[in-house]
């Protein structure tokens with residue numbers, strides 16, 4: 001199967017599966033919930049790694065690697081909040097035919113792997129701050145239906161774990177990392193996100209505060225968490241006894257201080273979000289910044305009446321253009337396969353999301369120009385060969401910028417300010433997110449989830465396939481809407497009528 005047959009608008013989940021497979025980004029694997037990350041997608045992940053590694057190196061974070069196995073005892077040391085996650089933990093119980101004396105968990109995240117060693121390595125305040133990160137895969141044996149890149153039983157991610165003397169240093173870093181996450185989405189993937197803090201119900205239970213970048217899939221009207229950066233406070237340092245003596249203490253009385261910790265993670269879910277937002281009914285659309293092939297050069301216009309000499313001149317022109325572009329750092333390739341027509345090649349590279357195509361034929365050689373075709377909006381433009389490099393550099397940056405601008409417009413126009421409850425569910429059903437003055441009470445969030453599920457089923461639009469799930473809070477945006485302002489003690493929560501504290505983004509989500 002070559003092209004995409006499902007429509008993004010009317011059969012999104014089938015469309016998405018076809019795009020990720022037929023663009024050669026991913027393949028299904030023998031084990032349910034597991035997928036093969038193929039080179040086109042892995043190149044995107046590598047661009048993210050390079051950008052993020054440079055960013056955290058500048059923050060003084062060093063990369064390392066911890067074992068993937070966690071003993072039962074270690075894992076259960078944080079049992080208070082882990083019981084919610086316990087069903088997802090995969091265990092190794094045998095080696096060959098021999099049962100292991102102690103079953104070993106495969107890390108679902110590495111707090112319990114790392115923090116016993118934080119306790120060992122951090123003794124004095126001079127050992128602080130400790131800032132480490134690891135790139136690895138984690139396993140979470142989820143039973144909800146898997147989705148390529150978005151929900152997989154093993155996924156690639158980075159997890160950062162840091163320890164500080166004070167809360168201020170820790171929280172400053174939490175926000176610095178969140179900025180890097182936003183930049184990865186906006187500057188590399190051309191995906192707009194909203195930065196904010198999670199509600200008490202939605203935050204990581206082991207921490208004090210979870211900050212997040214939230215994205216949105218217009219085609220389904222659902223929000224999606226893009227990456228999280230947690231301020232853990234002293235919860236884990238009390239659990240694992242990570243202490244330093246108080247530097248301000250006297251020589252006799254030196255109280256022990258539990259360190260202030262952070263942890264932050266971003267996964268290959270980023271790739272799925274990029275596909276969902278930019279893809280169209282012809283297939284993948286890659287932002288040039290993360291495209292392994294940015295320009296594909298295709299010979300055309302050669303018919304049976306052309307001579308072998310004509311053919312050779314066109315082929316040489318393609319190779320010359322390719323070499324000139326490579327020389328200025330543009331990732332260009334030529335498709336000189338002689339067993340496919342130009343039209344076949346155009347579709348082949350469109351489904352694979354190559355941002356720019358150059359068509360070169362005998363007429364172009366006469367005019368000393370080539371025809372460029374953009375993948376994102378199919379705009380065509382003739383490019384003079386003597387201005388090739390500068391024109392294409394500008395064109396690739398324009399494509400990158402336009403993709404973000406279009407995606408941000410699609411996001412912004414589907415975030416609706418909702419000031420009265422009657423508009424809440426209809427807004428969700430119109431594939432939008434709601435921004436509401438909210439009291440931030442957990443029981444109110446539970447009521448919103450219940451009411452937005454029940455009402456949705458009552459006046460359920462028949463076009464919804466699965467029973468429409470309730471709304472959850474996605475985040476309390478750092479950038480709060482100013483109009484109308486929330487007047488403390490006066491503005492009421494849209495759902496429960498208590499005093500509203502801040503605006504909150506609510507919606508259906510992945």
Ligand SMILES: O=C1CCCN[C@@H]1CCCn1cnc2ccccc2c1=O
Nearest residue numbers: 085088108109140159204228263264265
């Ligand atoms: O988000 C992050 C960022 C990276 C480091 N870890 C934190 C928190 C992970 C929360 N979590 C998520 N799934 C789990 C699944 C099984 C066991 C434990 C967990 C678990 O603790």
